[in-house]
Amino acid sequence: MRFTAEHPVGQRDCDPELLRGEGMAAFARAAEAAGFDAVAFTEHPAPSRKWLGNGGHASLDPLAALAFCAAATTRIRLLTYLLVLPYRNPLLMAKAVATVDRLSGGRLTIGAGSGYLRSEFGALGVDFEERGALLDEALDVLRGLWAGEAFELAGRHFTARGQESVPGPVQLPHPPVWLGGNGRNSRRRVARAGQGWAPLLMGEESARxxxxxxxxxxxxxxxxxxxxxxxxxxxxxxxxEVDIQVHSPHTDLSVRGEVSADEHRRHLDELTEAGATWFVVRTSGRSVAEACEVLAAYGRDVIARAR
Known part of the structure; x- marks a missing residue:
């Protein structure tokens, strides 16, 4: 089992210091020192006030934040969790991906999804009903853009006639792509074009x-x-050859007091038996010091024992 530390920007109690350079660098370095294998940021570039008021969360631009973390660390991988590929022109997205991968020395993993917030699609001028087709199209761009030939594709909203994207990423043919979503369509996409699957253990209401x-x-x-x-x-x-990263109710360490360390380790054993290879961890964001202390403790109590 390998471990991802998700930045607590989405927590309602997130300390503003964690969103500043020094605090973010401290978080990323603490995750690396504790033995985590990746640091992650999610995205919601244009959430509605209604969604935020009903349990939604703030976010940073994940690629920009990961580029910053790349400069503050040396080993840990950088995960977009999840990047909504239909929100962007896929060639612009590919350029940002290649830039972060190159500047980090080949440490980027693209956690990607189709998105689910209809109002956010509207705010960004993207047809919500096209999201599945746009995701597939973006995956085709990632698979073909750095294949060594001028890129040709008649897309739904763009036409590439001999385009090149240089410099490309360090990881070729492209950084690993992990696809989110619990349904069969997500798994079909993984089988066709992915290097990982990122399901969430959740109940019916959250899934809806x-x-x-x-x-x-x-x-x-x-x-x-x-x-x-x-x-x-x-x-x-x-x-x-495909990684499986799981987010579960045990992910949120801010409620660890309700679950013993032994119970948590048993949960990880069950996930491993089910086929999981990665697990997501989320700390409280009440302060930089507390977040870093929780990462260090998890490294000692769980990660070190798992290895």
Whole structure:
């Protein structure tokens, strides 16, 4: 099992110091020192006030934040969790991806999804009903843009006639792409074009809000992982070449007091048995010092023992 530390920008109690350069650098360095394998940022570039008032959360631009973290660290990977690919012209998105990957020495992982906030699509001028097709199109751009030839594609809203994107990323043919979403369409996309799957263990109500399928237990996850592995075999790919990163109710360490360390480790064992290879951790954001202390403790109590 490997571990991702998600920055607490989305927590309602997030200390403004964690959103400034010194605090963010301290968080990223603490995650690296504690043994975490990746640091992550989500995105919501244009959320509505209604959504924010009903449990939504703030965010930074994930690629910009990860570029900053790249300069503050040396080893830890940089994960967009999740980048909504339909929001952008895919060639502009690819340029930003290549830039962060190059400046970080090849440490970027693209966690990507189709998005689910209809009002945010409207604010950005993107057709909500096209989101699946736009996601597939963006994946095609990532697969073809740095293949060594001038890029040609008649897209839904763009036309590439011999375009080149130089300099390209360090990781070729492109940085790893992990696709979010619990449903079969997400797993089909992984089998076709992904290097990872990023499901969330959640109940029916949360799944409806996120416009995805409920996955509530490690046993249900195991069934979905088995289906993904068969899809990979059918596509001529090795089932073990794809990472599976899980976000679960145990992700939020701000409520760790309700769950013992032994219970948490047993949960990780169940996820591992179900096929998970990565786990997401989210700290409280009440202060920079507290967030860094929680990361260090998790490194000692969980990560070190897992290895």
């Amino acid at each position: 809000t996120a416009r995805t399928t409920a996955l509530t237990t490690p046993k249900e996850l195991a069934v979905a992982v088995g289906e993904l592995r068969q899809m990979l075999r059918d596509a001529g790919r090795a089932p073990d």
